[in-house]
Amino acid sequence: MKNKTLWIVLAVAVVVGLYVWSGYNGFVGKNEAVNNQWAQVEAQYQRRFDLIPNLVESVKGAMKQEQAVFGAIADARTKYGGAVGVDAKVAAANQMEGALSRLLVVMENYPQLTSSENVKTLMVQLEGTENRVSVERQRFNDLVRDLNTAIKRFPSNLIAGAFGFNERAYFEAVKGAENAPKVNF
Secondary structure, eight states: OOHHHHHHHHHHHHHHHHHHHHHHHHHHHHHHHHHHHHHHHHHHHHHHHHHHHHHHHHHHOOOOHHHHHHHHHHHHHHHHOOSSSHHHHHHHHHHHHHHHHHHHHHHHHHHHHHTTTHHHHHHHHHHHHHHHHHHHHHHHHHHHHHHHHHSSSSEEEEHHHHHTTOOOOOOOOOOTTTSOOOOOO
């Protein structure tokens, strides 16, 4: 009887150990997937930030009076470059979103800008980059959702808590992003 009980306890301990091991490895995988996807978002931001100065310089050549918009873009780009951590980078990226949308409105109000082949090419590239950024953000949020859901579910929440896995923040649109920017001349 003692021998049988020992085997049962040992079997339960092995099953629990395997569950904890598997759960821990699952959290590590999900966490790394989120980190990897954030790197993809940043890669697209870098592409955007590399294109924007070229676009700005092309637009500046045709239109010098919109220095405030260009200054806001340069400031947002600088803040992103100096941001530390995902939350700070998200805030800086959101600032860039606002400045970039104002630039796009300015460009729509100046038809002669769009006649420049240089500006047209850069705009197409920027539109493609914006689409890529959107896709990568969605993928990031999907992975964050998967991780956060696993962290909240019982009994995996016990493993997450024991090993220090915490919820991650979603990438959310900046407040007011649903409203089109207004540019007055």
